[in-house]
Amino acid sequence: MKSNMADKAYSCEVCGSFVQKSHLLAHMKTHTGEKPHSCEECGFSFAWKSNLMNHVKTHTGEKPHSCEVCGSSFALKSTLLSHMLTHTGEKPHSCEVCGSSFAQKSNLFSHMLTHTGEKPHSCEVCGSSFAQKSNLFSHMKTHTGDKQHTCEVCVSSFAYKSHLLSHMKTHTGDKPYSCEVCGSSFARKSNLLSHMTRHTGDKPHSCEVCGSSFAQKSTLSRHMLTHTGEKPHSCEVCGRSFALRSHLLSHITRHTGDKPHSCEVCFSSFARKSNLLHHMKTHMEDKPHSCEVCGSSFALKSNLVRHMLKHTGEKPHSCEVCGSSFALKSTLLHHMLTHTGDKPHSCEVCGSSFALKSTLVRHILTHTGDKPHSCEVCGSSFARKSNLFSHMKTHMRDKSYSCKVCSSSFAQKSNLLIHMKTHAGEKYLQ
Incomplete structure (x- = not known):
């Protein structure tokens, strides 16, 4: 009453x-x-x-x-x-x-709270604020490292039960969420919603600084780091910082040497999943990216872009020390080592140091005697891939290197040079 x-x-x-x-x-x-x-x-x-x-x-x-x-x-x-x-x-x-x-x-x-922008729940450790108390509780687990939900199949641990349930689908292969447009299936509903933006072209998440729009909120969050310059993820080994945790995890593999992503075709291993995906295209017959000049086809668009530089002669990457120009940025980075004298890659057997990791890998073969590159025609093996390519020309009918004196033809330029000395009066024992 x-x-x-x-x-x-x-x-x-x-x-x-x-x-x-x-x-x-x-x-x-x-x-x-x-x-x-x-x-x-x-x-x-x-x-x-x-x-x-x-x-x-x-x-x-x-x-x-x-x-x-x-x-x-x-x-x-x-x-x-x-x-x-x-x-x-x-x-x-x-x-x-x-x-x-x-x-x-x-x-x-x-x-x-989405209208007021109010975030009343603050983290006492780092000061981050949240609109909902439940989000604060979830955030706190990033400080405590609490992962009480464990997978019974592979013993992986998760901070949230929802993440464990999503993870379990990787063992069962269950993909209950299907796209009505193209039929693609997904294990998580969030992945389906993200996929649907490809069909709709919807980009509802906008950057308040530069106005760029994104289909996914997570992509917007990563983009915002380009404005703030924040790099909250640090490597405990060398102290290097990264804006994204995924970049830190990829970086860690340089210290551990771990290559968890393996190719099911040739069993090559890679530290990053993106590198594995690029590698897999080398096994695919489909090469959708074609050169309009010479007709060469490539599985990756990036390879076509690099190939086009051979036709244009463009060398957009210049050395600030000596002015030398290069077609590829990676080549410029390798070149810079000639100025610094830095040789970070050392051989554990004899202590020799090299500027490039690829050079170290080739050097290691001198200790192991390994010859991983085999000729499919005669079975000959070679330590270096370049030597295999040179050898393959001996099986090819094409002999593009011709002697201007006697019209003899050779598959390899080195053989032509040796032959030319016979006209100069020099005798060579082969």
Whole structure:
């Protein structure tokens, strides 16, 4: 009856009035921060005993409230009532700003923060702020390193149960989410939604600094680092910092030598998955990128771009020290080592140092005697791929190097040079 009475005799000196004294006393705890009710199991404290009773059920696993439609059980009656809305489709809570509707009032409150931009929940460790308390709890795990959800198949651990469930699909191969346009299937609904932007061309996430738009929010987040210059991920070995965690993980493989991504065709291993994907195209017969000048075809567009420099003669990468120009940036980087004298790649057998890793790899073969490059015609083996290419010309009918004196032809330029000396009066024993 008091709820229908206008008189609210019990007033809070800070913010308002209440009909019942018990409500006032309970309300006052929001100002004092008092939490007298503690959980004996984990030590969590609560302002109200009812909240403690609900919390205790998370330890006992008790779920007394069951859904009559689907049989799902819940620890709290309020959770059951919220669940029932998934069957009725009812969304009684509407946003007064944009008209969006929600099944739960808490979801409406969370949604309202997207209009106000308010982020009331702050991390005490790094100061990051979040709109929702649940997001703060999730963020805290990045500091504690807590990964209590373990995969029973491969023993991988995850901070969140949702990540474990998504990971399990990699073992089962289950891809329940299908694209209605092209039929592609995905293990996660989020991956399907990201994929759909390829068909719609929708880019709803815009950068407030430069106006660039992106299909995925994660891509926008990575893009923002280009404006802030922030590199929060540091290597514990050499101290180098990276904007993205994925780049740090790729970098770590340089220290460990780990190459976890293997080609199923030739068993070559790679430190990065992107390198494996590029490598796989070398096994594919499809070479969609063709040169309009000579007709050569390539599996990768990047290879076509490099090939075109042979026709144009363009050398856009210049050395700031000596002015030499190069067609490829990688060649310029290798060239720069001739100025610095830096030889970071050392042989563990004899201690010799080399500027390029590829040179070290070739040098190692002098110790092992390994000849990995074999001729498919006669079976001859060679330590270097370039030597194999030279050898292959001996099987080819094409002898493009001709002697201008006697018209003799040779498959290799080196053989022509040796032959030319016979005209100069020199005798060579082959």
